[in-house]
Amino acid sequence: MKIKLPDKVLDLLNYVIIFKPISLILVLIAVVGGYSTAAIVEQGSPIWWNFAFNFKTFINFMAPVLFSGGIFILNQNNHYKNSDLLNNFSPIENGEINLQITQKIAMISIIIALAGLLLVQELLLALFAAVIIGFRGYLYNFLNISRKETRLYWTIANLIFGVLLFGYGWRIGTSNFAQFFQYLLPYSAYMISILILIPLLEGDILYEKLNPEDEMIYYKNKKLLIWFSALLGLGGFLLALQANDPASAHALLLAIVLYLFLAINLNRLWILRTISYSSLFMVFFLGSEFPFLLIFSIICYFISKKYHRDKYEAEYPNFGTLRTENQKNKSEEDKDD
Numbered sequence: 001m002k003i004k005l006p007d008k009v010l011d012l013l014n015y016v017i018i019f020k021p022i023s024l025i026l027v028l029i030a031v032v033g034g035y036s037t038a039a040i041v042e043q044g045s046p047i048w049w050n051f052a053f054n055f056k057t058f059i060n061f062m063a064p065v066l067f068s069g070g071i072f073i074l075n076q077n078n079h080y081k082n083s084d085l086l087n088n089f090s091p092i093e094n095g096e097i098n099l100q101i102t103q104k105i106a107m108i109s110i111i112i113a114l115a116g117l118l119l120v121q122e123l124l125l126a127l128f129a130a131v132i133i134g135f136r137g138y139l140y141n142f143l144n145i146s147r148k149e150t151r152l153y154w155t156i157a158n159l160i161f162g163v164l165l166f167g168y169g170w171r172i173g174t175s176n177f178a179q180f181f182q183y184l185l186p187y188s189a190y191m192i193s194i195l196i197l198i199p200l201l202e203g204d205i206l207y208e209k210l211n212p213e214d215e216m217i218y219y220k221n222k223k224l225l226i227w228f229s230a231l232l233g234l235g236g237f238l239l240a241l242q243a244n245d246p247a248s249a250h251a252l253l254l255a256i257v258l259y260l261f262l263a264i265n266l267n268r269l270w271i272l273r274t275i276s277y278s279s280l281f282m283v284f285f286l287g288s289e290f291p292f293l294l295i296f297s298i299i300c301y302f303i304s305k306k307y308h309r310d311k312y313e314a315e316y317p318n319f320g321t322l323r324t325e326n327q328k329n330k331s332e333e334d335k336d337d
Contacts, residue, residue: 005310013307014091018076018102019069019109021300022317025283027068030162030187031061032286032293034169037183037245042174046246047289056120060172061292063113063129064165070109071136073102089207089312125171132164155195162191179243186248189236193259194278196229197271207314209323210269226266230259233278247289251281273320280319 005013039047076092077099087093092102110133117126136157166187170180200222233255240249255278262270287294301317308316315321 005306010307010311013303014097015105016303017307018073018090018092018097018105020072021304023072024065024069025297025300026279027064027165028061028293028296029279029282029286030165030191031064031169031172032290033187033248033282034166034171034184035173036169036247036286036289037243038170038173038176040183040245041176041179049288050290053292059116059120063117064132064168066109066113066116067129067133068136068165070106070113071133073106073109074137077102077106089308089314089316121172125168128164128168128171132161132168135164136161151199154199155192158195159188159191163188182243183245186236186240186243186245186252189232189239190248190252190255190278190282193229193232193236194275196225196232197275200225200271201268201275205268205272206318207308207312207316208318209315209321210272211323223266226271227263229274230263233259247285248282251278251285254281269320269322272318276317276319 036047073092076087076090079087079090080093080095080099091097092099114126114129114133117129163184166184167180170177170183233252237249237252237256240252255274258270258274258277262274283293283297287297304317308314
């Protein structure tokens with residue numbers, strides 16, 4: 001028997017979900033990836049199962065979570081104001097939470113993040129974080145490029161954001177940037193490959209159970225985009241081997257199997273699986289170095305999963321779940337009604 005969360009609890013969780021916990025996992029992948037590779041440069045070998053944790057460490061890694069979450073909230077506010085690609089599963093975009101409240105929450109989160117960095121780190125790192133916040137906030141909320149129709153700009157903006165976060169993580173670990181680009185390249189290839197695939201999922205498909213026959217539409221350059229994404233996954237693995245980075249190398253090695261199936265099948269189901277499981281592999285191997293990432297990701301996963309299932313009967317995060325025939329018939333009946 002499944003226990004459904006009470007409505008009051010779901011209403012409280014609205015204020016957690018507006019931070020987009022699953023997106024914050026991707027933010028931390030970039031930050032921890034930078035920190036992990038910087039540790040290889042500093043120590044000459046990878047870190048393994050590092051439970052070292054103190055107030056400074058907490059602030060260093062919670063700061064990008066808070067300021068990224070604040071930017072995500074402002075982005076949802078912007079969508080609601082412009083009626084632009086409204087997400088039916090966002091408490092902000094479906095009108096459940098007052099925009100003035102969410103704007104205050106976003107600004108407080110960003111201020112706390114910067115104040116925390118100023119407290120425990122040098123001014124340069126806080127300024128670096130301010131640059132990241134300004135870049136992401138300006139592009140998303142003033143230029144409004146977060147619409148997935150503007151795929152090229154959306155991909156470039158997210159890639160730059162990811163690179164800046166990687167650089168932030170690197171700067172926490174070391175001030176030596178001599179080998180920065182060597183270690184950045186595998187993560188960049190991984191980020192681009194995922195960013196190419198996400199816009200191809202269109203609509204609310206991230207929240208739905210799929211059928212094996214949910215094929216991609218074979219036209220224009222979509223096949224080439226998918227194959228290019230698969231090649232980037234392979235290229236990222238080779239670059240990770242060359243850089244001798246075990247976390248990204250092992251994660252991308254497993255992801256190559258997904259890219260192979262995707263290149264053969266070319267359907268939405270395998271796009272979703274490639275995005276989801278590739279991210280899971282990266283979390284797992286980086287989490288084997290820094291378990292706090294693993295713990296944070298597990299908490300975010302179960303909160304998001306339970307919230308969306310109980311509130312919207314939606315599958316999110318979705319790892320490419322298949323619908324049964326009964327579920328398919330029920331869905332068709334609902335559409336007919």
